[in-house]
Amino acid sequence: MGAGPCNVHPRVIQAMSASLLGHMDPDFVQVLDDVSSMLRLVFKTENAVTWPISGTGTAGMEAALVNVLEPGDTIVIGHNGYFAGRLSEIASRTGANVVHAPHEPGDAVDPDRIRAELQRHAKVKAVAVVHAETSTGVLTPIPALAEAAHEAGALLIVDAVTSLGGVELRVDDWGIDVCYSGTQKCLACPPGLSPITFSERAVSVLESRAAPVQSFYLDMTQLRSYFAMRAYHHTAPITMIYGLREGLRILLEEGVEQRWARHSRSARALWAGVEAIGLDMFAPEERRLPSLAAVRIPGGVDAGAVRKRLLDEHGIEISSGLANLADSIWRVGLMGYNATLANVFRFLSALEDALLAQGFELPAGASLAAAQKSLRHAD
């Protein structure tokens, strides 16, 4: 229950034990086609260019940026947390001119701030934002950002690492041009693949590049020849793709919208329970991310000792804050297979135990009662 990887559905592990096929085997090509088709349903897109990149979420981020950007291009980044910082870091290595639209940590990206930067800079190639910022537990609404980007003739790149398959995301309806994710979060598969999708507009930007993509491994034009024309590019991570296929099947059996609802329901119970024992959430409720809760560490509590007790005594991993939030928040994931009420209650009682062990005063059982109450209100 950290910021990911999260636990994997047992059926996914089982699927990964199938015999290896070659990456050019006709049967495996069918598996790849299945994965692409199912990814389109989960991304809510009809984009032809939709497949898993052979690396973790950071590889997907790098693929999005290096395929779109060329030296001298300008990109505007809505900077509201750690992973937006990573977008800047990678974009700057392409030789692009990186413009930050800075926000306070805990804020969602503000379309007006993006629009202001788009007006200040001529010919912006792309705007990039993180949909679900796992460093702060904040969800940024996308449609108004897509509108702002498109008004200025820019592409919108969206990091959906911690939202795809768990939080509402509509690539086509919202006008997203490039969107990437990771398998180890709400898709409930092991880490190792990064699903990505490019709109037709993004593909035409790719096709009109002057310089080759600086990464061969992540070059979408080369990858297209493998995924669409079965020309050898690199050896696909066969076993991981078996796992992703099963993970997507499980997701579609449940239903995309039903899965969003399950994540939301579990999250509301968690928030209510955490607040009932006197802790504060980092992000205000209206922009809070269902799949990852950032909880403020209360004064006088040894944050590391709480995490250690959760892990050692309860078998529950939660994450510390990243970078300058390391001492102020814990991050609790409710993703994919883990986004259940059973886990919420298990976590809340374990958290109470760990806080009581620190001498923190709280009425035992308060969090569970509050979580139940929040569910009665919602149902």
Add this chain to the structure above:
Amino acid sequence: MGAGPCNVHPRVIQAMSASLLGHMDPDFVQVLDDVSSMLRLVFKTENAVTWPISGTGTAGMEAALVNVLEPGDTIVIGHNGYFAGRLSEIASRTGANVVHAPHEPGDAVDPDRIRAELQRHAKVKAVAVVHAETSTGVLTPIPALAEAAHEAGALLIVDAVTSLGGVELRVDDWGIDVCYSGTQKCLACPPGLSPITFSERAVSVLESRAAPVQSFYLDMTQLRSYFAMRAYHHTAPITMIYGLREGLRILLEEGVEQRWARHSRSARALWAGVEAIGLDMFAPEERRLPSLAAVRIPGGVDAGAVRKRLLDEHGIEISSGLANLADSIWRVGLMGYNATLANVFRFLSALEDALLAQGFELPAGASLAAAQKSLRHAD
């Protein structure tokens, strides 16, 4: 039995079914340390910087090149096959000056040709060669190349994708500066990771770079902070690393040298059997690669129909030739778990069947008798 991925040891699959740990979990950090230690034994190196890159072999190739090269640097590539071509392709995307030392396909890289290019160009940063060229089934001897590179003050980069764990390879004794491989060949794990090692000399080149590494995902300085100091860089592909740990344990139980001997023994039986039924090997015996046999397609035979019959009737995958060798060779892998006499005999009898079905005239059983005879000579 194609050019890889090959079949995986059942214990590797079993190991991959363990529960996911977080990539920062103290128990997982121990797993990573085990993997690094075992990789050092297999690479025959004491290099501190030795770990798996989170991508397939091509990602390892890209990591080797983008970390060493900066714009304006010169690299000499011993060009004797398809994967040397890929080295050039990736090197050229770094802005480096790429010098080819061309060879005929089927040739090993010649140290004199490399030395001539090193004399012709001032300040060469690196020489890169493919140890085991899977496109032609050729093994290039490394020590004389290391000597040539070092005389000129250049690093030696070696692609060991199809040799590590199956063919003699001694990173420290031979003077290799950067060496990378893939998990899906002689290590008998699924594809998805690329073991890599950097010598101290390579690390100091890395540390004295003027420009940042163009890939963030593959940046060894960043990765070092994860592997050595446990600082978050990206989410490691946990399940794949469980598999690699088990694959390395199996390898070390057998013994590195014993495993080289097993590959060599199986290969000699295969070559004798293939030649006994009148087919020719592509590479001359003295530079033939044990882990991958390139077999010339005899005249009058439908190469695709033979591959299809092997796959459909015998459950054996072999690979076609790559690029301009597509119509002239088949590629038969004997790697890792698959490098056994049982597989050699199974393949030879299946090949006889597929050739007989094409009306190719051969004495049935000839290949098996020849394979057995070659073993008697060797043992």
